Amino acid sequence: MSSPSQSETMTTQEEQESPSVSVSVFAACTELTKPGITKLVTITALVGLGLGGLHYGGLGVWDWARLIVGVGLGTAIASGGANALNMWYESDRDAMMKRTRVRPIPSRRLSPRFVLLFGLGMTILGCVILGITAGLLPALVALLTAASYVLIYTPLKPITITNTLIGAVPGALPTMIGTSAVAPGMGFEPLVEPVGLMLFCLMFLWQLPHFFAIAWMCRADYEAGGFRMLPIVDPVGNHTAATMVFTSLLLIPAGLAPLWITPELSGWGTGIASVLLGGMLVVLSLRFAIKRTDRAARVAFFGSIIHLPVYLIVMVAEAGVKGLLL
Incomplete structure (x- = not known):
């Protein structure tokens, strides 16, 4: 049985360690989203929205506000989720590379199961936000972007040297998240x-x-x-x-x-x-x-x-x- 002083010491240590663990998990989750890539994807989607909105016209102030927030937030979250799924899929190979062996799964900061659920949840949430704020088509484009990145490009990287050309497709699709939110037409015509x-x-x-x-x-x-x-x-x-x-x-x-x-x-x-x-x-x-x-x-x-x-x-x-x- 521990003495009062030992119990107090253990409580103090737990109080000190808990915030640092939370910060560490948050930092690892942020790393999963590949912030640099997510930022680029979000910016290109907003460029598509801005240029398309000015070209096609017909948007009021509140339309602009809704679309900028919705497209920006939804794209960023969906992109972060897709990047997390990429890290989940490639975790074994990441462990063999100097550049990537410190990523959350190879470094054992996060479990593969957590990363999988985190990635799926983020991707779905981002698409839902896009669907509510910008429409069904932008949400479908975001889903197509994530799916082609995770299910086509990522598995092809160890198989064919054409993977870079194939991967450039999901890398370019986010511009259409923005343009499809404002372009005229029915069905898939805005694409x-x-x-x-x-x-x-x-x-x-x-x-x-x-x-x-x-x-x-x-x-x-x-x-x-x-x-x-x-x-x-x-x-x-x-x-x-x-x-x-x-x-x-x-x-x-x-x-x-x-x-x-x-x-x-x-x-x-x-x-x-x-x-x-x-x-x-x-x-x-x-x-x-x-x-x-x-x-x-x-x-x-x-x-x-x-x-x-x-x-x-x-x-x-x-x-x-x-x-x-x-």
Whole structure:
């Protein structure tokens, strides 16, 4: 039987440890959502909403408020859930890679069962929020995005080097969560509206030089995890470099597309941003093609990180100014 002083000490320790455990679990759950990816997915969905809303028109102040909150919150939660499910599925391979062995499941901070339930719950909750605030179609697009990411792209990573191309589809679909919330038409017609397709193509192409640069830098780690990435079967880097250069070149006309598809919202700013930023990424991809080093791949990777947010800021800002002046 413990003495009063021992009981008091144990109680004090429990009181001190309980908050730290809660904070640790919260931090691990946050890590499951891959905050960087979730942030990018949410931003692209909101860009689709903003550009589509200004182009198609007919939205009042309360409509904008409802859609911005609903699309932003629903997309973020659904994306976080899909990322958690990805970590659950890949936990065994993550344990074999230096870059990912500290993730919540391999590091034993969270159990696989908890992560599975957390991911499913978040994905469903995000889709429900989208369905209530933005409509059935945006919710279905979010569900399709999560399903294709977890059930198609993730299982294909250890099987085929085309996984990056396939994975770029769920990476580009979130733009259509936003556009489908405001585009006219019945049924699935809003999914083939030009604004949504334009943004989908832009995001699809941008991901390729971005993720091939990552795959080159982390090729040894990916090989240790049993993933089939292009740089692993292309050790010299010929195909990796050619793909990066080609897709970087295609980003320039993709970035110029708003001048024809949404001419009332786009102008010199968007055009100049597309040419300069796309040109920068082409040069950095060519530099990688010449050098074939991790450093050159890292520079191209950071170039892609500069390209997308700056281009989107310029495009949305110009569209916002022109939209308000119409």
